[in-house]
Amino acid sequence: MSVETASGIELPTFRLDGRTAVVTGASGGLGQRFSQVLAKAGATVYAAARRTDRLEALAATSPGIVPVSCDLSSGEDRARLIETASKGSGRIDVLVNNAGVPGALHIENESTEVLQDVLQINLLSAFDLSKRAGELPGTKDLAIINIASVLGLVSTAPLGGAGYAASKGALIALTRELAGQWGHRGIRVNALAPGWFHTEMTEELFGDPKGAKWVDRNTMLARGGAAAELDGALLFLASAASSYMTGQVLVVDGGWTAR
Template sequence: MTDNIIEERRMLDDMFGLAGRVAIVTGASSGLGLGFARTLAGAGATVFAAARRLDRLNTLAAEVPGIVPVQCDITVDADRRSLVNRAVAEGGRIDVLVNNAGTPGPPNAEDETIDGFDAVLRVNLVAGFHLATYLVGSLPADARASIVNVSSVIGLVSTAPIGGASYAASKAGTLGLTRELAGQWGRRGVRVNAVVPGWFDTEMTDGLFTNDKSAGWVRRNTMLGRGGTDGEIDGAIVFLASDASSYMTGQTLVVDGGWTAR
């Protein structure tokens, strides 16, 4: 191996590596969030993996070095504050926040209740906003941080009959919030971007890929002719968390197999 190749690999490691960084990932007990936590830890970060299901987080921590399990209900403000405070106390600071936790609502608008609509927004939009403000409030004046908000193709286009009004509103709101926070905090060294996943086989899409009709709907309407598989969005998270995206903020990175490009 030549010296040039070695130097290029070092540059790539520096660009995409997260050694010494401290990250928070919400909704880390399953689905995409579990993959995000694994991948960030694999890139060298200490990851405070937060979710309500502590048993699953403990299993993840036993399998993956660098994972710190934190039981947290992000709709409870005391839990949100405790999560940020613990990451700062044990990690020294927070470099990365991935607002991933989410919950669906009913697919039909007429089935949405007032309380149910509010509950979806509290999880998918409001909690991430408060976590972001608490993170920024914890930063020293010269600190840098990256916030990654996880939205959805349902926040960009209608996916009726699958989706739902409360979920679509929360995920579209996430994109608007991303742009606004990026504008407010950019000069403070805080980058805020969003990732938009397409159709992945997770707990939230349970049944989508096992039903011939809905699985066929995904295949027909996705340019790559299939849904996403494990790990296919994780690289986008590492990119936005790392110095590889150091001149990127207020942006939406769509990872949907071409669903929204039709």
């Protein structure tokens, strides 16, 4: 969809009217913001997470948000999420695989059991939900957005986070491969890689003066990001504005990875 200007040039629109979207990890942090932004753009958003009370509070902020209580470590819950979201139209138009858990900072404290939990949420759930959404009979212009991280691209030593970094690196590889396998069907798969944003997951980092200064010192814009600064990138990847873009990683990090 595009908008024609007085000069006759058609500009892309970021609107999502009539579209069905799914956002995981929607009960807080970036997922909460993503759900509100997509709904504001006109989509019906199925917001999924385990914290039902928070989902209900989120849904109260917009008539376009539908709360779905979901444990993403459960295959049954993932299947139910896709079935619920696609029930009306027979398809899902936008899938935002945002849910994520941090794991341990230092590998000495990160057992293989913890790593399995991290991979279960950060990688396997995205794999399974993407597969299920892509297999829906009504699927045609599906846009999958995997929320990765700069930790999937560069090391953030001495901070740590081996399991988390491994999961995000794998998510980026999954993005490329799904884009390659599904491109001929018109399904677009891209990753959004945020830098250091003020979220629940980074509260401890930004709450520590040394941590906050570390972020400022190593970021070209000399500050952490605000959630609203991902709105444009999210809508770009979700809408027809990025209709010829797939298999890519869109980095929004204040210049962190360009050092």
